[in-house]
Amino acid sequence: MSHRSFVGLCLLPLAVVTAAFFLLPMARLIATGAEGPQGLAGYLAILVEPRYRATLINTVLLATATTLVTLIVATIVGMFLQRHRFPGRSILIAMLTFPLAFPGVVVGFMIILLAGRQGVIGDLSSHLTGQKLVFAYSIYGLFLGYLYFSIPRVILTIMAAVQKLDPGLEEAARSLGAGPWAVQRDVVLPALAPAFVASGAIAFATAMGAFGTAFTLATNIDVLPMLIYTEFTLAANFATSAALSVGLGVITWFILALARSFSGSAVAAAG
Amino acid sequence: MSTVGGHGAAVDIKNCGKTFADGTLALEPATLQIARGETLVLLGPSGCGKTTMLRIIAGLEQPDAGGTVLFDGKDMTSLPIERRNVGMVFQSYALFPNMSVAENIAYGLKIRGMPKTERAARVAELVALTNIAGLENRRIDQLSGGQRQRVALARAVAIRPGILLLDEPLTALDAALRERLRGELNRLLRALGITAIYVTHDQAEAMELGDRIVVMRKGAIAQIGSPREIYFAPQNRFVAEFIGAANILETVVENGQLVLPGGRLPIHGAQNLSEAVVMIRPETIGVTSADSAHLSGTIDSVSFVGDRQRLVVSGAAPKPLTIDAPNTIQAKAGERVGLSIAPDAVRLLPPES
Numbered sequence: 001m002s003h004r005s006f007v008g009l010c011l012l013p014l015a016v017v018t019a020a021f022f023l024l025p026m027a028r029l030i031a032t033g034a035e036g037p038q039g040l041a042g043y044l045a046i047l048v049e050p051r052y053r054a055t056l057i058n059t060v061l062l063a064t065a066t067t068l069v070t071l072i073v074a075t076i077v078g079m080f081l082q083r084h085r086f087p088g089r090s091i092l093i094a095m096l097t098f099p100l101a102f103p104g105v106v107v108g109f110m111i112i113l114l115a116g117r118q119g120v121i122g123d124l125s126s127h128l129t130g131q132k133l134v135f136a137y138s139i140y141g142l143f144l145g146y147l148y149f150s151i152p153r154v155i156l157t158i159m160a161a162v163q164k165l166d167p168g169l170e171e172a173a174r175s176l177g178a179g180p181w182a183v184q185r186d187v188v189l190p191a192l193a194p195a196f197v198a199s200g201a202i203a204f205a206t207a208m209g210a211f212g213t214a215f216t217l218a219t220n221i222d223v224l225p226m227l228i229y230t231e232f233t234l235a236a237n238f239a240t241s242a243a244l245s246v247g248l249g250v251i252t253w254f255i256l257a258l259a260r261s262f263s264g265s266a267v268a269a270a271g
Numbered sequence: 272m273s274t275v276g277g278h279g280a281a282v283d284i285k286n287c288g289k290t291f292a293d294g295t296l297a298l299e300p301a302t303l304q305i306a307r308g309e310t311l312v313l314l315g316p317s318g319c320g321k322t323t324m325l326r327i328i329a330g331l332e333q334p335d336a337g338g339t340v341l342f343d344g345k346d347m348t349s350l351p352i353e354r355r356n357v358g359m360v361f362q363s364y365a366l367f368p369n370m371s372v373a374e375n376i377a378y379g380l381k382i383r384g385m386p387k388t389e390r391a392a393r394v395a396e397l398v399a400l401t402n403i404a405g406l407e408n409r410r411i412d413q414l415s416g417g418q419r420q421r422v423a424l425a426r427a428v429a430i431r432p433g434i435l436l437l438d439e440p441l442t443a444l445d446a447a448l449r450e451r452l453r454g455e456l457n458r459l460l461r462a463l464g465i466t467a468i469y470v471t472h473d474q475a476e477a478m479e480l481g482d483r484i485v486v487m488r489k490g491a492i493a494q495i496g497s498p499r500e501i502y503f504a505p506q507n508r509f510v511a512e513f514i515g516a517a518n519i520l521e522t523v524v525e526n527g528q529l530v531l532p533g534g535r536l537p538i539h540g541a542q543n544l545s546e547a548v549v550m551i552r553p554e555t556i557g558v559t560s561a562d563s564a565h566l567s568g569t570i571d572s573v574s575f576v577g578d579r580q581r582l583v584v585s586g587a588a589p590k591p592l593t594i595d596a597p598n599t600i601q602a603k604a605g606e607r608v609g610l611s612i613a614p615d616a617v618r619l620l621p622p623e624s
Contacts, residue, residue: 168365171331174352175359176379176430186378190369 029242036239045240046247052227056251059224062139062146063207070150070203071196077151078158079188097152104145104212111145111217112136137218145213150203161195201256208252224248279466280342280433281307282328287338289323297323299491300338310460310467312481314474316513320490321470322438328468329436330355342433355434358427358465362439364419366411372422373398373407379430397425400459417448424456428463435460435467441476453479474514478502486510503552508620511550518551518592519620529617533587533610534566538617548620553581553595555616558602564609568592573602584608 001009036042046052081093099107115121115136125133135141165188173187211225220226224244232241281304288300298320305311313321326332328340330352339348347355366375373394380390398404401421406414414422420440427435440456441449457480460467471477477484478498486493486501486509494501494510505511508519522529524544529536541547561567568587573580580598585591587610594610596602 166363166365168361168363169367171352172359172361172365172426173367173378174331175329175357175436176426177353177356177382178378179353182382187367187369190367193369 030246032238033243033246034239036237036243042239042243043247046244046251052244055222055224055227056247058139058222059208059248060251060255062143062223063204066143066146066150066207067200067204070147070154071200073147074151074154074199075158075192075196078155079162081155082159082162096155099149099152102149104149104210104214105216107145107149108213108216110148111141111213115141115144137221139221139223141217142214142221142223145217146203146207146210149213150206153202154199157195157199158192161192165191197260201259204256204259205252209248279308279464281305281344282434282466282468283339283341283344284324284328285339285341287324287327287334287340289320289327289332290335296490298327300335301492303485303492303495305466305468308464308466309482310469310480312469312471312477312484313487314471314477314481314484314513315487315493316472318489319487321472321485321487323490324487325436325438325468325470328434329357329359356430356432358430358432358435360420360423360427360435360437360440362442364423364443366419366422366426368411370411371407372403372409372411372414375411375422376425376429378426383430393429397429400428401425402455416444417452420444420452424459428465433466435463435465437467437469439471440469442471442473449473449476456480486513488513504618505550505620508548508550511618511620516553516593516595518553518556518588519548520551520588520590521548522546522589531566531588533568534564536566536612536617537614538619539614540619546622548622550618550620551592551612551616553593554579555612556592556594557611558582558594558596558600559609559611561607561609564611566610566612567607568610570602570604570606570608572604582608584610 033042034040038045046056077096081089102110113119115134117132117134117136119134119136122132122134125131169187169191170183173183178186209225211229214221214223214226215229225248228241228244228248231237231244284301284303284305286300286302287298288296289298290296301324303311303324313324315321323332327334327338330340330347330350334340334348339346341347342355352359367378370378376394376397377390380393385393394407398407401424403418403421403425406418406422411419411422420443423440441452444452453476460480469476469480481498483495483497484501485495488509493513494506496504501510501514505514505517511517511519520529520531522531524530524541524547525535527537527542527544529538529541529547529549538547538549566587568584571583571585571591573582575598578598579595580600580602582594582596582602583591584594592610602608
């Protein structure tokens with residue numbers, strides 16, 4: 001057996017798995033999306049149909065807000081944890097990464113316990129103001145849930161990036177007269193840009209497509225995964241749910257690619 | 272010569288020590304004056320406290336209570352580095368990877384709010400001064416080590432600092448480049464007339480660049496002096512052995528003469544001593560014929576190193592002597608030779624504690 005055909009043989013299982021579990025289902029999904037009454041135009045429904053478009057915008061706004069708030073919180077926390085040594089630090093880091101162990105359903109359950117009808121926040125607010133504050137079953141509850149499981153992932157990435165940062169960079173900027181804000185703006189944040197893009201992409205993609213939390217909180221939250229679910233299981237509208245699925249994938253991928261190309265120069269420079 | 276050079280500030284370090292949070296003493300309280308325009312080198316092995324001293328002067332570390340740092344008589348102790356107007360060159364260069372060469376150099380000027388046209392003029396001047404013309408728009412990762420070093424220097428000098436602080440700026444470079452840049456750096460420091468404090472563990476760098484050298488050891492100053500003083504008149508055994516090559520002999524003294532296995536050696540200032548520790552530099556020992564000499568021994572080995580040859584001679588002193596002889600004399604292992612050592616070349620060291 002020649003060397004080439006040996007390598008080819010070794011790659012065969014990969015080719016089979018890729019074809020069976022990725023290419024074929026994708027092809028079928030794409031074909032199904034075009035089988036509705038509108039044909040290929042079904043793919044445009046996600047942009048043209050007002051209800052679908054509103055849901056899409058909602059989902060993108062939710063994912064963007066989740067990503068931005070996650071990055072802000074996780075950067076501050078990650079930088080602090082990497083730069084300071086104090087008793088209980090390693091326990092705190094372990095606890096912060098705990099949410100990684102929970103599926104979306106459990107996160108949704110926790111949000112209900114926090115901000116649901118019997119939730120802690122509701123009890124507190126009714127004691128203080130007489131008004132019961134309940135937001136678990138809305139897009140705000142979902143936002144909180146996504147923050148909860150995005151922050152740990154991003155913190156870990158940011159901590160690794162901060163560790164690799166040359167402390168001389170900040171000292172050099174300071175020696176040139178830069179105050180604390182200027183040092184962050186001109187030196188630290190640009191150097192962390194690749195970590196922001198990488199970890200922000202994961203947070204964004206998760207928030208675009210996560211389903212478990214949304215399903216646990218309420219079935220009428222206006223986000224794309226829920227819409228796909230209801231079209232598929234309740235309305236048995238195979239063509240539309242397939243078209244929406246492909247649309248969700250393509251749009252998420254497109255926004256991530258856009259973010260990557262915008263930060264491209266910063267990433268290359270900091271590399 | 273240019274608008275870049277400043278007069279430089281005088282630095283007064285009084286009683287500055289540093290104990291780290293874990294209790295280790297990095298620097299014993301030290302007092303040091305640095306004159307305007309002087310280049311002072313802090314020299315010592317790693318862990319001797321030289322970098323801690325530099326960081327205290329820079330304002331990156333606070334001295335322990337009781338220590339003060341004065342620039343031109345003004346107390347700077349509580350000011351952070353960003354308000355001390357010092358230029359700093361780091362061993363890693365610490366160039367900003369998200370900025371071009373020109374943006375790096377101009378950064379301190381931008382922070383100071385200098386208008387764009389003035390900034391551009393200053394950058395052009397520094398680019399010429401440090402020989403990096405044509406690289407202005409390059410990214411940092413497109414530069415060689417030597418080019419990065421020059422950019423780091425240009426950036427530090429651009430703000431016209433009162434004091435330039437250099438932390439092992441040449442250590443990351445290969446030997447040949449290091450030697451060339453050392454010469455360039457020396458000319459630049461003289462041309463700028465700036466007060467410079469230079470940290471290194473390389474004695475050749477210290478000798479070439481320093482007006483004065485502070486030799487440090489285990490967090491304390493071992494000796495302060497000009498390169499010549501440090502080399503020819505070390506005040507203790509550590510300095511003698513750390514700088515250059517040295518023969519250190521511990522021996523009995525009679526009538527102001529060292530009593531050695533291979534003969535007697537008259538020295539200065541030992542009339543009242545019964546024993547002494549002395550240092551003799553290898554190049555101060557002359558080789559003569561064995562017959563007429565007061566001191567003689569046998570050649571153990573000869574290593575020819577080009578500009579000179581290094582002999583090891585045993586039997587003359589309690590331990591073998593290292594001698595740097597001219598490359599013209601004939602010497603063979605096993606041969607008996609006489610040694611001539613001028614009394615001036617024998618340096619008395621304080622007995623080791």
